Amino acid sequence: MPVVTIKVTREGTTPDRQSVTAEEKAALIKGVSELLLEVLHKPLDSTHVIIEEVDTENWGWGGLPALEYRKQRSQ
Amino acid sequence: MPVVTIKVTREGTTPDRQSVTAEEKAALIKGVSELLLEVLHKPLDSTHVIIEEVDTENWGWGGLPALEYRKQRSQ
Amino acid sequence: MPVVTIKVTREGTTPDRQSVTAEEKAALIKGVSELLLEVLHKPLDSTHVIIEEVDTENWGWGGLPALEYRKQRSQ
Amino acid sequence: MPVVTIKVTREGTTPDRQSVTAEEKAALIKGVSELLLEVLHKPLDSTHVIIEEVDTENWGWGGLPALEYRKQRSQ
Amino acid sequence: MPVVTIKVTREGTTPDRQSVTAEEKAALIKGVSELLLEVLHKPLDSTHVIIEEVDTENWGWGGLPALEYRKQRSQ
Amino acid sequence: MPVVTIKVTREGTTPDRQSVTAEEKAALIKGVSELLLEVLHKPLDSTHVIIEEVDTENWGWGGLPALEYRKQRSQ
Numbered sequence: 424m425p426v427v428t429i430k431v432t433r434e435g436t437t438p439d440r441q442s443v444t445a446e447e448k449a450a451l452i453k454g455v456s457e458l459l460l461e462v463l464h465k466p467l468d469s470t471h472v473i474i475e476e477v478d479t480e481n482w483g484w485g486g487l488p489a490l491e492y493r494k495q496r497s498q
Numbered sequence: 499m500p501v502v503t504i505k506v507t508r509e510g511t512t513p514d515r516q517s518v519t520a521e522e523k524a525a526l527i528k529g530v531s532e533l534l535l536e537v538l539h540k541p542l543d544s545t546h547v548i549i550e551e552v553d554t555e556n557w558g559w560g561g562l563p564a565l566e567y568r569k570q571r572s573q
Numbered sequence: 574m575p576v577v578t579i580k581v582t583r584e585g586t587t588p589d590r591q592s593v594t595a596e597e598k599a600a601l602i603k604g605v606s607e608l609l610l611e612v613l614h615k616p617l618d619s620t621h622v623i624i625e626e627v628d629t630e631n632w633g634w635g636g637l638p639a640l641e642y643r644k645q646r647s648q
Numbered sequence: 649m650p651v652v653t654i655k656v657t658r659e660g661t662t663p664d665r666q667s668v669t670a671e672e673k674a675a676l677i678k679g680v681s682e683l684l685l686e687v688l689h690k691p692l693d694s695t696h697v698i699i700e701e702v703d704t705e706n707w708g709w710g711g712l713p714a715l716e717y718r719k720q721r722s723q
Numbered sequence: 724m725p726v727v728t729i730k731v732t733r734e735g736t737t738p739d740r741q742s743v744t745a746e747e748k749a750a751l752i753k754g755v756s757e758l759l760l761e762v763l764h765k766p767l768d769s770t771h772v773i774i775e776e777v778d779t780e781n782w783g784w785g786g787l788p789a790l791e792y793r794k795q796r797s798q
Numbered sequence: 799m800p801v802v803t804i805k806v807t808r809e810g811t812t813p814d815r816q817s818v819t820a821e822e823k824a825a826l827i828k829g830v831s832e833l834l835l836e837v838l839h840k841p842l843d844s845t846h847v848i849i850e851e852v853d854t855e856n857w858g859w860g861g862l863p864a865l866e867y868r869k870q871r872s873q
Contacts, residue, residue: 473576
């Protein structure tokens with residue numbers, strides 16, 4: 424019965440993408456479900472995975488909106 | 499002061515709908531708030547209910563995106 | 574596949590209790606699951622309900638810890 | 649490593665706005681991160697803040713959708 | 724900057740244990756962090772994983788407290 | 799109606815403490831509620847703050863339980 428929530432910023436893994444792709448989401452779901460089966464013996468069909476994409480201006484880190492903080496860090 | 503969060507997939511209850519309707523949301527809010535009044539004696543105006551609709555590709559079950567898992571199950 | 578989280582303060586409904594009883598928890602679980610069946614046609618066995626009890630000093634309301642705020646309000 | 653989640657209704661602070669502005673979000677992120685530094689000595693770069701805007705019809709209060717409840721209250 | 728929350732019932736994987744062990748928790752943390760590195764290229768040190776153990780009487784499934792539902796199902 | 803959740807590890811701010819103190823919790827509640835009043839004009843009595851303390855072995859960072867990761871980082 425595990426419930427796993429994955430919060431990530433809404434961004435693509437390559438410059439031409441604006442968000443996580445359906446394939447990447449499916450890989451996250453598969454990977455997390457198999458991990459819970461392996462480590463805690465939870466049957467696949469008892470695990471729920473919820474992916475929440477958060478706009479970058481809604482995610483703060485280092486006291487700043489995430490993109491500004493990353494820019495500052497990389498300088 | 500209860501805070502209730504209801505996460506559901508963004509789907510309609512009939513084939514012509516793409517999401518939960520405003521009427522259905524109001525019924526969930528009313529039902530949950532009355533339940534907390536009845537069971538735990540929480541005044542209606544102290545209960546907050548937050549409904550989060552999750553795109554079906556962002557919800558995993560059985561190691562798969564939810565729609566794929568349902569299709570597999572119904573076979 | 575709904576996932577419902579109910580956050581309440583860890584308190585009893587009568588003066589001699591320190592927390593929500595097992596019977597009250599079962600009533601919340603039953604009530605929420607039946608509501609989702611009724612309103613959104615979600616099968617009972619697809620709904621998960623998680624009750625989180627929060628110590629009163631960890632719950633803030635009105636800018637104060639919840640018990641202090643209630644005391645202030647009732648004066 | 650604190651993780652702070654701020655859930656608010658998707659509304660503007662002035663009648664001409666439909667949602668929280670980027671400036672207001674940045675002010676929330678800054679304020680919360682500095683508070684955790686001041687009170688718990690958490691370094692700014694270890695705090696994550698996630699702002700979740702919730703459509704008003706998805707937020708219930710007083711047993712009603714939030715806008716209806718506010719209207720009723722103000723009468 | 725992903726934040727992953729894993730909610731599971733507070734139970735052991737063998738009859739002599741009452742809860743998830745520190746080793747199992749470490750395996751979940753490692754597995755989830757590596758998955759996010761692999762699928763979304765998130766650096767290990769940007770991922771936070773929070774494991775929340777929930778008492779079995781606080782987890783509802785099938786309209787019943789989880790242990791009762793499991794008993795009913797296995798009959 | 800904002801709901802703010804603050805997740806922190808269960809640790810003291812001085813070596814002789816095992817957890818966040820009641821005074822620190824009250825300061826967090828006050829600070830967050832005033833911030834929402836200032837930035838979004840939310841009345842103090844409409845804001846709820848929930849502080850969740852998480853055991854250090856249940857918090858992962860950098861692919862490791864948090865205390866191990868911190869030790870590694872400080873070397």
